[in-house]
Amino acid sequence: MNNHYQSRDPGWRRSWSFIAATTGATIGLGNLWKFSYLAGENGGAAFVLVYLICIVAVAMPVMIAEVILGSRGRSNPVDTMRHVSLEAKASSLWQIIGWLGCLAGLLVLSYYSVIAGWSFAYAGKLLDGEFVATSALLSGDIFNDLLAAPKLMMQWQAFFLLCLFFIVALGVRKGIALATRSLMPLLFILLIALAIYSSQVGDFKAAVDFLFQPDFSALTQQALLDALGHAFFTLSIGVGAMLAYGAYVPDQRSITGMVSTVVLMDTVVSILAGLAIFPLVFSLNIAPTMGPGLMFVAVPYGFGNMIYGNYFGALFFVVVFMAAITSGVALLEPATSWLSQRCRWWRPAAAIVTVLVVWLLGLATIFSFNIWQHIDIFGMSLFGLLDFVSANLLLPIGGLLIAVFVGWIMRKEVLRDQLDIESWQIFSLWHWLLRYIAAPGVLVVFLWSLYPWLTTLIIK
Numbered sequence: 001m002n003n004h005y006q007s008r009d010p011g012w013r014r015s016w017s018f019i020a021a022t023t024g025a026t027i028g029l030g031n032l033w034k035f036s037y038l039a040g041e042n043g044g045a046a047f048v049l050v051y052l053i054c055i056v057a058v059a060m061p062v063m064i065a066e067v068i069l070g071s072r073g074r075s076n077p078v079d080t081m082r083h084v085s086l087e088a089k090a091s092s093l094w095q096i097i098g099w100l101g102c103l104a105g106l107l108v109l110s111y112y113s114v115i116a117g118w119s120f121a122y123a124g125k126l127l128d129g130e131f132v133a134t135s136a137l138l139s140g141d142i143f144n145d146l147l148a149a150p151k152l153m154m155q156w157q158a159f160f161l162l163c164l165f166f167i168v169a170l171g172v173r174k175g176i177a178l179a180t181r182s183l184m185p186l187l188f189i190l191l192i193a194l195a196i197y198s199s200q201v202g203d204f205k206a207a208v209d210f211l212f213q214p215d216f217s218a219l220t221q222q223a224l225l226d227a228l229g230h231a232f233f234t235l236s237i238g239v240g241a242m243l244a245y246g247a248y249v250p251d252q253r254s255i256t257g258m259v260s261t262v263v264l265m266d267t268v269v270s271i272l273a274g275l276a277i278f279p280l281v282f283s284l285n286i287a288p289t290m291g292p293g294l295m296f297v298a299v300p301y302g303f304g305n306m307i308y309g310n311y312f313g314a315l316f317f318v319v320v321f322m323a324a325i326t327s328g329v330a331l332l333e334p335a336t337s338w339l340s341q342r343c344r345w346w347r348p349a350a351a352i353v354t355v356l357v358v359w360l361l362g363l364a365t366i367f368s369f370n371i372w373q374h375i376d377i378f379g380m381s382l383f384g385l386l387d388f389v390s391a392n393l394l395l396p397i398g399g400l401l402i403a404v405f406v407g408w409i410m411r412k413e414v415l416r417d418q419l420d421i422e423s424w425q426i427f428s429l430w431h432w433l434l435r436y437i438a439a440p441g442v443l444v445v446f447l448w449s450l451y452p453w454l455t456t457l458i459i460k
């Protein structure tokens, strides 16, 4: 009786910490900013459906695999891969998964932090009433003014990175777990409130039709690719984040159960974000296809023309900023934990060095909108190149290597040992999906996303 009580209570709390931190890592700009514009660009419901299939059949099995690696290796991403490859009697070259993860995390964070900075700037702009009774054109001008102000962007990016520094420097228990455990529930409540607000003042029916009534003729090859790629981005796979968080997974817990909870929450947030954004888009006749600017042009325009819209709009951007913080922490953690564990650096020192590297890398993104606007590499701006290299190259390579290593190289008994709570059916289904659907699936995404780039290279 006593034993039962002791094993349950702390266990429940630790599972919740893991779920909250991982949910925090997965929910971010991907759900609030990218998902809505991708759905808008790709015709809505058909895209949403394909995206959901990709999440369940491809991305989720890889996510489980990444968490298993972390929980087996119990270290920073590089050392975790060293431990598991030794155990599997495989080449130590598999450590590349950890290295790539640390590198990709820092690269993604370099532009992620700039966009997160914009969100905070926008919260202030809305509160100041800059968007009250604005026109769509004016809203676009305000966005362009921000892009033309590198100093301002540098300040907001630095502010975001400073927040990350404090959380990561405090460590896993106090910093990451505490921050995500308090921010995540707040984020859910605010998003639900915003979706209700939007449904009252905007065109809710049009939004629901757009998001849930599939028109398969709108589905292009690009949409399939976007859906698959975004499934990886939104679940934070392939950048070492889940390797790092997997190391903190409590023993004797169902990894598939915890990951499913996280995936469910991530998906609910994306849908809620769609339900908060699209009623405004449709009631104001904004084109849902307008691309990455959707959130920064349409949303403030939408809120600016609603009653109390400046307050609700400011709240919306605070929510975006909070979601970006908990994701940013996950992007920073792999490199920080490597520096502090492997190189035995004091954790705050490791955190400040990684933050500084990210801040410097971020300058390339900031300047690519203004003073370095003319720089063109393979037809891409510096920001485009960073996004391409990290999201389209490093992330799928990381995901593919993880799927191959766990699905084909690690022994089944070891995997079974990590998934010991799961039934055989669930274990076998996961293993089968990883081997035969996820690994080839990632390869297809990777080659497809590389294809247009290669052709432009060859044509040049």
Ligand code: PHE
Binding pocket: 025, 026, 027, 028, 029, 030, 031, 108, 233, 234, 235, 236, 237, 239, 241, 327, 328, 330, 331
């Ligand atoms: N999943 C995060 C989002 O949707 C982005 C992210 C990617 C975070 C990789 C951590 C690691 O915004």
